[in-house]
Every structure is written in structure tokens, then in C-alpha cells.
Amino acid sequence: MDLLDIVYVINFILLILASITDIKEKIIPHKYTIAMIIINLAVGYYYFGTDAIIAFFTTLVLCLILGIGMGGGDVKIFTALAPIFAYPGTFMFYIPKYVLYLIAISMILAALAPMFRILFRYWRDILPSACYLTMVIGILRYLVSSYDVPYAPIVFWGYIVLSIFISRKVPKYNQYSKKLGYLFPIYLISIYIIDKDYFINSHEPLTSLIYIGEIALISIVIYAITGVEVSDTKHVNELKEGDILRDIIVIDGDKVEVKNLNIIKRIKFLLEHELKRDNKEIILTDGEGLSEEDLQKIRKLYEEGKIPERLNILKAYPFVPFVVLGYLITLLLVKVW
Numbered sequence: 001m002d003l004l005d006i007v008y009v010i011n012f013i014l015l016i017l018a019s020i021t022d023i024k025e026k027i028i029p030h031k032y033t034i035a036m037i038i039i040n041l042a043v044g045y046y047y048f049g050t051d052a053i054i055a056f057f058t059t060l061v062l063c064l065i066l067g068i069g070m071g072g073g074d075v076k077i078f079t080a081l082a083p084i085f086a087y088p089g090t091f092m093f094y095i096p097k098y099v100l101y102l103i104a105i106s107m108i109l110a111a112l113a114p115m116f117r118i119l120f121r122y123w124r125d126i127l128p129s130a131c132y133l134t135m136v137i138g139i140l141r142y143l144v145s146s147y148d149v150p151y152a153p154i155v156f157w158g159y160i161v162l163s164i165f166i167s168r169k170v171p172k173y174n175q176y177s178k179k180l181g182y183l184f185p186i187y188l189i190s191i192y193i194i195d196k197d198y199f200i201n202s203h204e205p206l207t208s209l210i211y212i213g214e215i216a217l218i219s220i221v222i223y224a225i226t227g228v229e230v231s232d233t234k235h236v237n238e239l240k241e242g243d244i245l246r247d248i249i250v251i252d253g254d255k256v257e258v259k260n261l262n263i264i265k266r267i268k269f270l271l272e273h274e275l276k277r278d279n280k281e282i283i284l285t286d287g288e289g290l291s292e293e294d295l296q297k298i299r300k301l302y303e304e305g306k307i308p309e310r311l312n313i314l315k316a317y318p319f320v321p322f323v324v325l326g327y328l329i330t331l332l333l334v335k336v337w
Contacts, residue, residue: 007043007084008331011036015324018077022320026242026289028077036080044083051091052083058094066103074319078103081327085334098330106319106326113317115220122223125174128181129167130215133160134208135180135187142191142198160215164222184208233310236302242289246312249283249298256306 018032044052059082063075078099085098092100119126137156144152167174188208192199234243248259248269261269270284283294290298301307 003043004047004084007039010039011081011084012324012327015077015320015327019318019320019324022318026318028074028320033076033080036077040080040083044086048083048086048088051086051088054094055082055086055091055096055099058082059096059099062095063103074323077320077323085330087334098334101333102323102326102330105329106323109322109325110317110319113322114224114315115217118220118223119216125167125178126216126219126223127212128178129164129174130212130219131181131184132177133163133215134211135184137211138187138191138204138208141202142195145198145202161218161222164215164219165226168222168226232313232315234313235310236298236307239290239295239298239311239313241292241295243285244289244314245283245285245294246314249301249307251281251283251301252279256301258307258311260312 014032014036018028022028041052041056044055048055056079060075060079063078081102082096082099085096085102087096087098090097137160140152140156163177167177188205191204198204239245246260248261248266250257250259259269283297285294298307298311302309
């Protein structure tokens, strides 16, 4: 084991320690990131020369660009790790490809976590509805299979997305589609009886399973966009620094309004606010979460009776554990490639 391998192990230990505090306290202590920066810059320069310095600063710039919604501690971790991945011939746009892999893998893993949570919680709604939509699309595919219908796939997928949104807003339609979804085995048998050749040539069972998977994935994304489970309520006095507020608090003089907005409505509100350029003060959070100043304002508004006692917060997942997994996968890629 050479010095670089020892440094990889040291960084892994520091990341584990940072993960523990991130999970427990939602903070990343500066001592861990500072230690990583000092060690990695020194060892990176020893092995890779000025490429390590270049990797450090270009990764910092990249993370600051991506850092809309990314915490400052996360930015520092990626930047601190960059010098020890500055292998010659691996740079893409002045950034080591292994650093890009690390960032991408970590973000993908972090994105999958809430999606699995949504699926685990709402699978009784998502899967039967996906079966129902697969049946509808299957019937339509069969009807147009003998004709050259222009833009048929666009129409099909447009119907799927629209149907999922409607099911989120209309409970009766949701129940209706779920119940029809249980007829999926009968649908497959019926297609086989009606047209055996089509059933075999189109690989209908496999095609249907693929459709169910794709529709389920789209459903999970739409569920997340409409804010089904990614938020919870918390008493104002229980809020702490780092909590991510889903509500937007709008202060217009003595008038205070709390808006509970999903992602789409949140973006629309912020755009309108920027375009109007009014003098209203708004309290909202980014990836860093609530600051001490935000908490003081919110508690004061609550004491004045201007906001409710409970506010909606986003269920934030600690990010560093995903960086640890991404780090291990990236190291494996380094050793294999």
C-alpha cells in the first residue's frame, strides 16, 4: 500500500465521521473538511503536480455552479477530494473524470433514496394504476398496430402523464384506475386469445412489464413533484438551524402569509416575485436550510400570532452517506480502469 492508498483510506474514515454528524446533527464539521483539504492538496501535489491544484479550483467552481440547493459542506467535500483524483489524461473540461463520476454517482444515489421511499409508501396506489395504464396503452397499441398513426407514442405518453396528474387530484379517478388495474392478468389472457400471433411477436408480457416499470417511475417523479411525502410538519419552537422549510413566508408590512407550495407552484411564485420586484420580504430556504436569523424571524412572527404554530418542512436526507457510497464506487472505478 503506497501513500496515495493510505490517503484514500484516511479520506474514507473522515467521510464516515462526517456522515455520522450529518445524520445526527445535519452539519458537516469544518475540522473534517479542513483536514481533507490539507492532506489531499499536499499528497495530490506530490503525485500529480499542478494538476492537483487545477482540479481543486475547477471542482470548486463546478460545485458552486451546481450548489444551487447543495449545502456548503457538500461543496467543500467534493472540492477537498478532487486533488487525489487528478490522474494525468483523465481531465474533462479541466476537471478529473473521477471527480465527475463521484459527483454524479452521489447525486443519483441521493435522488433514488426519496424515490424508493415514495414507492415503498405508495406502491398500493402506483402499481395497480400502472397496470391499468399499461392495459389502456396496450389496447391502443393493438388497435393502431396495423396503421401508421403519426405521433402515436407522443399521444400515448401524454395520456399517461395527464392520467397520473388527474389521479393525484381526483380521488375517485384514482380509485377507479386502481380497481381496473387488477384486471391486468385478464387483459394478457384476452390479447392471447384474440390474436396469438400479435401476442407472441410483440412479446406482450415482457413489453407490458417494461411499460409498468416506466409508468411507475413516472408516477414516482410526479408524486415527488406534487409533494406527497417529502414534507412533514414541525412546531415552530422545534425548528432548528438546517431544517429545510417547504413553506414560503411572505411578509408584506403587517400582513403575513404562509404558502405551502409544491415544486411547480414554488418555481412559479419565485418567478412572479422576481418579475414584479415588489418590496415584500420572503423567508425561504435553499440547500443550507434555515439560518439562525431565519429562526429568530419565524419565532417572532409566531409570538405575534401572525403564522400558525406548525410549519411544513422538507424531509431532508443527509447527503454525506451518499458521498461515501459514491466515493467507494469511484475508487473501484479508479482501480479497475
